Amino acid sequence: MNDYDIAIIGLGPAGATLARLLDSRLRVIALDKKRDNGDEGFQKPCGGLLATDAQRGFIRFNLNLPTDVLANPQIFSVKTYDLNTRLIRNYQRTYVNINRHPFDLWLKTLIPPAVDVRHDTLCRRIGRLDDGRYRVTFSQNGREEVITARYLIGADGANSMIRRNLYPDHHIRQYLAVQQWFPDRHPVPFYSCIFDAALTDCYAWSISKDGYFIIGGAFPLKSATANFEQMKAKLGGFGFRFGEAVKSEKCIVLCPSRFCDFRCGQDNVFLIGEAAGFISASSLEGISYAFDSSEILSRLLNHADDGSNLNRRYWAATRRLRLKLYGKILKAAVLTSPLLRKWIMRSKISHIAVE
Numbered sequence: 001m002n003d004y005d006i007a008i009i010g011l012g013p014a015g016a017t018l019a020r021l022l023d024s025r026l027r028v029i030a031l032d033k034k035r036d037n038g039d040e041g042f043q044k045p046c047g048g049l050l051a052t053d054a055q056r057g058f059i060r061f062n063l064n065l066p067t068d069v070l071a072n073p074q075i076f077s078v079k080t081y082d083l084n085t086r087l088i089r090n091y092q093r094t095y096v097n098i099n100r101h102p103f104d105l106w107l108k109t110l111i112p113p114a115v116d117v118r119h120d121t122l123c124r125r126i127g128r129l130d131d132g133r134y135r136v137t138f139s140q141n142g143r144e145e146v147i148t149a150r151y152l153i154g155a156d157g158a159n160s161m162i163r164r165n166l167y168p169d170h171h172i173r174q175y176l177a178v179q180q181w182f183p184d185r186h187p188v189p190f191y192s193c194i195f196d197a198a199l200t201d202c203y204a205w206s207i208s209k210d211g212y213f214i215i216g217g218a219f220p221l222k223s224a225t226a227n228f229e230q231m232k233a234k235l236g237g238f239g240f241r242f243g244e245a246v247k248s249e250k251c252i253v254l255c256p257s258r259f260c261d262f263r264c265g266q267d268n269v270f271l272i273g274e275a276a277g278f279i280s281a282s283s284l285e286g287i288s289y290a291f292d293s294s295e296i297l298s299r300l301l302n303h304a305d306d307g308s309n310l311n312r313r314y315w316a317a318t319r320r321l322r323l324k325l326y327g328k329i330l331k332a333a334v335l336t337s338p339l340l341r342k343w344i345m346r347s348k349i350s351h352i353a354v355e
């Protein structure tokens with residue numbers, strides 16, 4: 001009774017998309033820490049911007065975005081601040097501004113009823129049986145349960161326990177993402193992208209959403225909180241207004257730095273989305289890669305008649321995606337180089353002046 005073809009761990013954009021696309025003849029169980037509705041329980045900290053690559057995913061999936069996941073207002077430019085040179089530039093962007101938690105919950109509602117979805121559930125342990133199947137132990141409502149599955153999918157995000165189990169010695173560069181929410185007191189809501197080489201070799205951001213001003217950044221793990229506070233203090237001198245925070249959130253965010261950072265799985269375990277390291281090193285945009293990798297894997301699993309070489313085929317099928325992400329690593333090297341950034345910003349290439 002508790003044996004499945006596929007067990008998916010995590011229902012963020014990657015896991016929820018895979019669960020939606022799998023063939024109904026497959027017996028699938030999907031475990032997720034989040035609840036199925038409301039604001040209680042686990043929520044993924046996120047900027048909630050859908051980049052054009054993610055929008056292209058919606059076209060392929062023939063899906064429209066319901067307005068109740070949209071945030072107000074929609075903004076068409078990103079103000080880029082270099083705190084070291086004090087240069088400020090305005091670049092056009094076509095992001096869709098969404099509220100991430102309602103977006104995640106909506107993606108979960110699209111999963112067909114044939115999938116056994118367990119909300120508010122924590123995957124605790126995985127193990128392998130003699131016949132090659134996987135044993136998954138999870139807790140739900142304070143009770144432990146065990147199931148077995150032929151294929152195991154790690155869709156459990158940046159801090160993936162599935163990836164850590166599979167590759168205990170493999171470390172992808174990571175930062176602590178820190179975000180705080182404030183009532184927005186700026187005259188005109190805006191997005192920003194902030195560079196300060198003294199505080200982080202990654203970057204920081206701000207976003208306006210539904211009357212809130214969200215400021216966040218990806219910082220080295222050891223000094224994240226102190227650097228975040230220093231950044232806020234510096235931004236006061238650039239007209240940023242904070243006041244009393246209504247929400248603070250933190251989580252690990254991956255930032256791949258080598259081609260070998262991307263890991264797709266082995267021995268009938270598959271990694272998708274950020275668990276595989278599929279996130280842009282230049283923008284920390286990861287929703288589109290979560291869509292892309294789950295779509296690629298769904299095609300293979302739906303036609304896995306004998307199951308042979310599935311891991312190798314998934315590795316081969318994600319080659320273009322991995323090369324694209326490697327391009328983002330190269331782009332990040334340019335953007336986070338103070339000298340090159342200064343040169344690009346000074347040149348005013350693509351800058352749109354505000355009247």
Ligand SMILES: Cc1cc2nc3c(=O)[nH]c(=O)nc-3n(C[C@H](O)[C@H](O)[C@H](O)COP(=O)(O)OP(=O)(O)OC[C@H]3O[C@@H](n4cnc5c(N)ncnc54)[C@H](O)[C@@H]3O)c2cc1C
Binds near residue numbers: 010031050
């Ligand atoms: C602060 C911040 C801002 C970001 N802003 C953007 C942005 O604006 N646009 C963008 O495209 N990307 C953004 N990203 C990146 C993006 O959020 C991720 O790359 C994307 O969510 C990856 O999707 P995923 O499905 O692979 O993983 P996740 O979205 O992390 O989903 C994994 C899910 O697995 C579940 N889970 C984890 N462990 C377990 C377990 N043990 N048992 C059961 N369930 C488990 C959790 O419920 C979690 O929701 C941001 C990231 C951060 C940290």
